[in-house]
Amino acid sequence: MKSRKKQFDVIVVGGGPSGLHTASLLADSGLSVLLLEEDIAIGHGVVCSGVISKEAFFRYDLPVESIVGKLKEAELFSPGGISISYTHPDESVVVVDRHIFDKKMGESAQKKGVEIQLGTKVSSLTVREDFVEATVRTQGEEKKVTAEIAVIATGVRFNLQLALGLGRPKKILKGIQIEIRDRKPERLRVYFGSRFSLGFFGWAIPLLDGRTRVGVMTEGNPLEGLKGTLSQVIQDAESYLANCTIKRRGIAFGVIQRTYSDRIIAVGEAAGHIKTTTGGGIYYGLISAEMASDTIKKAFQKGSFKAGVLSEYETKWKKTLGKEITLGEYFHSFYSRLGDKEIDELFHAAEKDGLLSFISQKGRFDWHREVIIKILKSPNLRKVLWKGLVKG
Numbered sequence: 001m002k003s004r005k006k007q008f009d010v011i012v013v014g015g016g017p018s019g020l021h022t023a024s025l026l027a028d029s030g031l032s033v034l035l036l037e038e039d040i041a042i043g044h045g046v047v048c049s050g051v052i053s054k055e056a057f058f059r060y061d062l063p064v065e066s067i068v069g070k071l072k073e074a075e076l077f078s079p080g081g082i083s084i085s086y087t088h089p090d091e092s093v094v095v096v097d098r099h100i101f102d103k104k105m106g107e108s109a110q111k112k113g114v115e116i117q118l119g120t121k122v123s124s125l126t127v128r129e130d131f132v133e134a135t136v137r138t139q140g141e142e143k144k145v146t147a148e149i150a151v152i153a154t155g156v157r158f159n160l161q162l163a164l165g166l167g168r169p170k171k172i173l174k175g176i177q178i179e180i181r182d183r184k185p186e187r188l189r190v191y192f193g194s195r196f197s198l199g200f201f202g203w204a205i206p207l208l209d210g211r212t213r214v215g216v217m218t219e220g221n222p223l224e225g226l227k228g229t230l231s232q233v234i235q236d237a238e239s240y241l242a243n244c245t246i247k248r249r250g251i252a253f254g255v256i257q258r259t260y261s262d263r264i265i266a267v268g269e270a271a272g273h274i275k276t277t278t279g280g281g282i283y284y285g286l287i288s289a290e291m292a293s294d295t296i297k298k299a300f301q302k303g304s305f306k307a308g309v310l311s312e313y314e315t316k317w318k319k320t321l322g323k324e325i326t327l328g329e330y331f332h333s334f335y336s337r338l339g340d341k342e343i344d345e346l347f348h349a350a351e352k353d354g355l356l357s358f359i360s361q362k363g364r365f366d367w368h369r370e371v372i373i374k375i376l377k378s379p380n381l382r383k384v385l386w387k388g389l390v391k392g
């Protein structure tokens with residue numbers, strides 16, 4: 001399958017879970033794969049809460065050594081303090097340390113034959129008739145690397161996609177997080193309302209060793225949201241924040257216009273494959289990596305890397321992830337218009353319409369379509385959401 005003219009069969013740009021998984025699967029099938037990561041180590045600069053379903057762990061061979069938390073109970077708080085508790089019969093969700101998670105995935109990729117070059121930033125990808133050329137900067141020097149095909153797995157960075165005409169997501173949300181120590185492990189807490197987040201929520205995630213991850217995903221001011229959320233967990237949040245490490249990162253919202261072109265495929269968050277309800281991107285990234293690698297393997301068998309051959313990838317991910325992502329966007333377009341009073345009403349309506357028992361029976365951590373449809377069809381919930389739309 002290997003071509004003699006190019007240096008590698010595949011270049012993967014970005015060493016997060018999506019890039020590493022794509023690279024591993026391709027190397028496993030005998031292709032020569034070069035993965036380029038601009039950071040100094042795999043998992044080094046990650047900002048993430050690390051919440052992943054057990055479904056993802058069952059489906060993929062993920063590093064269990066990275067598990068630092070197990071979640072069974074959750075409590076959701078409305079702006080006015082109405083709380084809804086939820087206990088899953090099983091621990092369906094775990095929390096990982098992303099540094100360990102990514103590092104172990106990197107080690108496993110290397111064992112499968114992936115060559116990883118760290119401290120190497122790809123500044124452009126140029127598609128030629130017979131190959132794709134990456135211009136990279138490493139240790140202050142610029143050089144070119146060639147392959148049959150390149151995979152863009154750059155997370156929330158969209159320069160390469162924009163330059164190639166693939167576009168970017170509708171919005172980039174703001175994510176922010178800190179870790180606090182010495183807390184008694186409690187249940188997962190999620191906070192809704194303008195004090196915490198505009199359009200989304202704040203969270204406090206207990207870990208097994210007494211640490212708690214406190215963070216916010218928002219369209220508003222992330223630091224203000226973090227202050228609001230932290231003040232629900234400890235006293236004197238403001239002075240705590242003045243002396244701790246605050247990590248920030250964008251979160252893609254919505255898919256990019258096109259996820260492939262001649263000799264190019266975008267995967268994971270770089271393609272906008274991320275839940276538009278919660279901002280969770282690890283599992284969807286792994287799924288899209290699997291689909292991309294299947295299409296790439298077929299392209300090698302056919303000996304063609306034209307867009308027409310690679311389009312199968314987009315058809316595949318749209319079938320599995322497409323409706324989830326667009327329905328989440330649709331729900332958000334209603335929810336984001338609600339004021340605090342209406343979010344309180346939404347909590348009351350959720351109880352009246354039996355949403356919680358529906359979630360207990362049918363809810364799945366990674367797949368929200370059925371719950372969104374239930375919300376949109378429930379009389380009281382629908383009434384509150386429509387209020388927001390009329391107001392907006």
Ligand SMILES: Cc1cc2nc3c(=O)[nH]c(=O)nc-3n(C[C@H](O)[C@H](O)[C@H](O)COP(=O)(O)OP(=O)(O)OC[C@H]3O[C@@H](n4cnc5c(N)ncnc54)[C@H](O)[C@@H]3O)c2cc1C
Binds near residue numbers: 248280
């Ligand atoms: C605060 C916060 C909390 C989150 N919590 C969760 C959660 O609990 N569960 C969940 O599933 N998701 C969560 N996410 C989202 C999740 O972190 C991402 O969706 C996930 O990391 C995407 O994986 P990826 O491999 O696609 O991209 P990334 O993990 O971002 O990896 C991309 C890699 O590409 C590298 N790169 C970028 N550009 C270049 C370039 N030009 N050249 C070379 N290398 C490059 C980057 O350095 C990076 O290492 C959270 C995000 C935030 C901000």
